[in-house]
Amino acid sequence: MHLEAGILSALVTFIVTIGPVETAVIFAGLTSGVHRADRRKLAARAVLIAGGMLGLFAIGGGLVLSWLHISLPAFRVAGGVLLFLQALSLTFSNPGMSSIDEGERREAKAPGDIAVFPLAFPLIAGPGSLAAAVLVMGRTTTWMDAAAVLAVLSITLAATYGAMRLAERLVGWLGRTGADVVGRVSGVLLAGLAVQFIFDGLRQAALFSNS
Template identity: 70%
Template sequence: MHIAPSIPSSFVTLLVTIGSVETAVVFASLTAGIHRNERRSLALRSVVIAGLVLLIFAIAGSLILSVLHISLPAFRVAGGLLLFLQALTLTFSSPGLSSINESEKRDAEQPGDIAVFPLAFPLIAGPGSLSAAVLVMGRTAGWIEGVGVIAMVLACLLLTFVAMRAAERLVAILGRTGADVVSRVSGILLAGLAVQFVFDGLGEAPFLRG
């Protein structure tokens, strides 16, 4: 069975921008206190909410861009640069710091529902993963590849939910050093994918065509 090259590339792009392991590490930290008994519910609801938004961006992204009169090549360059910045943060910072800041973390540690903020947004469905959803769908050729990309989105969300459910175990196994290694490897992969998106966008730019 032939698998289009865009499908595994889409999976890697979405996986490193969503950051299943990094998300689980931050989730374990945020739910270590008053939210401990709500972990399963919080994990499920945050993944479902983030997943719905990611699917909307993936399916309707091109339409949104056309309404705003933004060409796909222009968005490839802009999205590639955004993903490259995220890659730098993953490579040189601690896991999760690219998603939430200290103020957001303090808010999450207070009583209240944290499924939407900061778990679904911006931890799972952040600017990087939302841009990635539009970018990977934008380079599909035909509905079969489009369905494949949707399947990759769902697969990454499932992996994220599993990682969140096993967050404490992951943290115990990986430790801070292991989590940092995963983050940095993800950053390196994302950097290469981001530069490729920029190249693709520039390659279709009208002012660069012969």
């Protein structure tokens, strides 16, 4: 892939699927009664766990697909459809596939550690971002491309941690309307990226069928 264009595409894909701002808004609600120091530890643990999951999918996703005899073009089409569904949810301000429902929200407020569930999964490392990690890494052709994708993923996770640390301020600045606007814009961008993944998969499948 062209390095500069690939980095920009990867950055936008990870930002809109992980959603640092949307994650921070939900994090603020889940930890409203938690001491500041404990919230910082929760945010750090959640991001580290989610980062490990996303990195594992990015590095090993292609190998797993080959074991299952699933071609990368087929996964690009399936992953593109998955991301498009998430884009529709974001655009129309419905809880996306990386969000949590009311039952999960009540469970998260019960006594216990919420760093793994629901913070790391499905809030940060949800179905959309996990699929995106495999799809973006599948576009790489050299070790430099792969390293750039992992660096972009790390930057996005660092931004997510920063947004979680500033969750209360973000909620105050944006309000409900601002958060909805961010979600809708992210949904439009994600829809375009999702369709491009589908086109790429269909184009490569056509090439394979002619070989």
